[in-house]
Amino acid sequence: MKKLKVIELFAGVGGFRLGLENTGNYEVVWSNQWEPSTKTQHASMVYEARFGGKNHCNTDISEVKTTDIPHADILVGGFPCQDYSVATTLQNSRGLIGKKGVLWWSIHRILSEKTTPPKYLFLENVDRLLKSPSTQRGRDFAIMLKSLNDLGYAVEWRVINAADYGMPQRRRRIFFLGYHKTTPSYKQLKKADKKAWMTQKGTMASAFPVNDSLEHYTTFALTDDLVHLSEHFNKGEKLSPFANSGAFIDGQVFTAKTTPSYHGVRTVLGDILQNGKVTQDFFVPADEYPKWAYLKGAKKEVRKSKSGFEYNYSEGAMIFPDALDNASRTIITGEGGRSPSRFKHVVQTSKGLRRLTPIELERLNMFPDNHTQLEGISDTKRAFFMGNALVVGVVEQIGKTLFAKIND
Template identity: 70%
Template sequence: MENKTLKVVELFAGVGGFRLGLEKSNYKVVWSNQWEPSTKKQHASMVYEARFGKENHSNQDIATVPTDEIPDHDVLCGGFPCQDYSVATTLNNSKGLKGKKGVLWWSIHRILEEKKNKPKYLFLENVDRLLKSPAKQRGRDFAVMLQSLNELGYAVEWRVINAAEYGMPQRRRRVFFIGYHKSTEIYKQILKTDKIDWLTKQGTIASTFPVTKTNPIQEVQLKGDLVEITNNFNKTGKLSPFQNTGLLIKGKVLTTNTKPNYDGDYMVLGDILQNGEVTSEFFIDEKDQEKWEYLKGSKTIERISSEGHKYKYSEGGMIYPDALDNASRTIITGEGGKTPSRFKHVVTSDRGLRRLTPIELERLNMFPDNHTKLEGITDTKRAFFMGNALVVGVIEKIGEELYKQINQFEYA
């Protein structure tokens, strides 16, 4: 059964980072959805359609798309926003526990719940803050997510990955999850395997991005249904029980901290620069230099809290300009535009200090050059896309390994 193509549905698709990474292996996106609630013009969706075609691409709020309009698929993927996943019950229906309207996790949940042929695999991404939010009940949101997948019959492995620690050009930390439905051979394999081995050697993520274990494995109890978890999970704990690596199977969560164990090549910011081809609008105006220096420097500012108390807010200095011999800092959505800023990247070039170009930002996320270039899309918008995107190399590598695991166990 070599070379079976796996069908993928890509949710919260943005400009198609998951698709770029997965379609380098034997995956084919059969349906995608991208909807930006806060803007009239659907810029990301326009780029997606320009690159991959309009066919089977949906540009409407996923919460309003009926499940039967979504084709059956093997893999459900997407980078879903980190929101408040808490669950509300209604008195007349104690099972009517779906979360708040507009919280996109519940759209994934609904598709998995309503699909008769459930996707066998999940490949999801989020900010690592998910593991410890909200501040008053650290880890609760992640516990709700894990328990909801557990109830739907999935095992889940996760890892927080900083792309730069595996040789990629940007220090971008994100948590990645792979889910396996209980009907799969891989799920049965995990049941039989030593769980520490799965997390540190044999699992899909450990085989892709090798690690060394740094502390004993901890067990976390998910007690009760989603409402109970919402109300009671880690009520008194200051710290989230979820560490950077973990596994949920049959209601049991095991978690540990791991460290990268990588000995390959490293890309640095200097490797991706377009020197010599950069137009004048990216160069920093002399009259703005002082402002940039001030924003990047260390300072203590007096502020007033919402309760009216005065307090001192301190910021440390940033490396300015950015070091070219290291991976870049994380791109954020406000990276574009000329306005001086603490967080935008500034590099030295033969013609003076300058900001990064849209192509350089694409390269830091390992997108093809000019992937986001389209008539009517500003450079600032292109930078915004990259602030929201993921490092395609991470998706590509995990996708390759997942495909190998599926081939090894499902089609053997």
């Protein structure tokens, strides 16, 4: 069976590519990585060092001509979570333009301008997408679904926490697949009982099994144009209508809450540690223990803002040091550096408390050891990459299942 050709956008250090290439069924024919706020393009440097510079583009995607992007079977990417609202414009003959700089509209533009658009989409985002913005819960996701519908795609989505399926990190992300109306997958979804699709028949349910019972199953139409949705969707409501699983086809949403079903092996934080190989600079100096303990502990105190306003501040305690017999907490971009922090991981070892190494952070995202090691790239920057990355094992499992379904 021939490999599916892939366009990889917002590539970072290549987590999507690793997951797909691990299956042996995908070939990346063009990739793009651009970090707008930095002069040195560190992530792109790592990407090129690992995968080569051929067909890799380190330019702002909004400035890349669609004709410069080769044809492919599938477009993938973990795009930044932003405000997706739409405005009307007179200059634009379509009458629609997304907010300037919002990268969702770069995906939209590529799909709409391609003479033969990709048959499949495989995208990732933070699960907050399902309920943002706070003033119109779920509006951003509704805009995305409707804009894909207008371009001829059906969508299925699922919020997946990697640790629920035995992976070493509690990282919850939304993954969604788009099927163009010219594909058998689209026709299968159209005909399928949507409840069965969410629990058994769909790509997501096949890749990451769930229990048969669905909670809060609802169905509703998204028929308004994008401008109307942008201004009016779910206004004044406290909750988003989108649950953690769902499908969208022909303007109709089907959504419900599913619960994971997994009985396999589990990898925990203790399994990935490099004990005995860690240099002294990762160990917390004994005189800093109280500072770490304070930041990780419960607080109820009066604080003062810069303007002099006093307010009551409270937060709960975090497990400190981190539990070794469970999957790790989510890695965030501020994980690196020596300074004490509430959010950095700290583990207890026979030699004392220490922070996690870049290799350990890579393992928590299921990257190969030293994937991000490169001259000129600091440990702090390597930690930042992993805070932005996805869990490779999730992409691999969905990619493997999608390929099998396409070739079934």
